Amino acid sequence: GAVVSQHPSWVICKSGTSVKIECRSLDFQATTMFWYRQFPKQSLMLMATSNEGSKATYEQGVEKDKFLINHASLTLSTLTVTSAHPEDSSFYICSASDSWGTQYFGPGTRLLVL
C-alpha cells in the first residue's frame, strides 16, 4: 500500500520558536496533501489542503501566517508552525491523496511547546 512518512515524529521546543514538519509520499505522487491537527480525545481537524505548486487552502479559523504550508513537489509538503506557543501543542498529521482520491496518512508528529 501507499506509504506516507512524517518527520520528525516528536518535537519539543521553547515558546516563540518555529517548527517545521515534513510530509513525504514515498511510493506515489500526491497532487494533494492535507494537514490535520488532533487534540487528545478529539476528532481530526482539517487545517489546510495543499496542492503542488499552488497556495494552500486553509480552513476557517486556521491562521495562514502562523501555519505556513509549502508543497514544493509531488512528494513533499511542509508545515511550519511559526512562533509556536503552548496552545499549539498537539498531534499534527499529514495525509497524501493518490490519483484515485484515497487519502493515506503519515504517522503524525507530536509537538510540545514549553
Next chain:
Amino acid sequence: QKEVEQNSGPLSVPEGAIASLNCTYSDRGSQSFFWYRQYSGKSPELIMSIYSNGDKEDGRFTAQLNKASQYVSLLIRDSQPSDSATYLCAVNNYGQNFVFGPGTRLSVLP
C-alpha cells in the same frame, strides 16, 4: 446537517462477536467511501475502500454500501480486543470534497 454522520459510541461488543459500524452521508454525488481505523495516540490507517453498491469483503472486514439510502457500514467478524479503536468513515466526491465523520469508538471486551 452534518455531511458525514456516525454514532460516537462507545460501541461495546464481546470478543468473537460481530461489530457493526454505521455511517450516513448527505452528498448524493459522493463516489467513493472509506473506512479508517485509528488507535489511541496513532494516526488513521486505511482499512477498506468501496465504490459500488453491495458488499466488499477483506478478511474479517466487510464494507457495505447503499447509495440510494446514503449509507455505508463496516462489519467486523470475530471481533478481537485488538480491534478496539476509533473507526472513521470518509466520503469523497472526486475533486470536490473529502469528508470524515467524527468516528465511532469500538471497544471489544475480552
